[in-house]
Amino acid sequence: MSHRILQTCTKSFKAVANYLNAIAGVPDYARYLEYFHRNHPGETPLTEKEFHKQATDEKYGGGTIRRCC
Numbered sequence: 448m449s450h451r452i453l454q455t456c457t458k459s460f461k462a463v464a465n466y467l468n469a470i471a472g473v474p475d476y477a478r479y480l481e482y483f484h485r486n487h488p489g490e491t492p493l494t495e496k497e498f499h500k501q502a503t504d505e506k507y508g509g510g511t512i513r514r515c516c
């Protein structure tokens with residue numbers, strides 16, 4: 448497979464994955480960083496691990512997850 452075809456497939460896969468993640472409500476760290484740097488210059492953003500923990504806590508109330516829905 449040529450390098451160009453591989454790049455095209457990778458971009459397509461990422462686009463589909465981003466779309467499905469958006470539908471499922473999975474937070475996007477890259478989008479968060481863009482927003483953060485634009486709106487909070489000079490401040491330190493959350494690490495990716497902190498970002499996902501905060502998103503999970505907000506979604507499930509900060510406690511342990513007892514069920515899927």
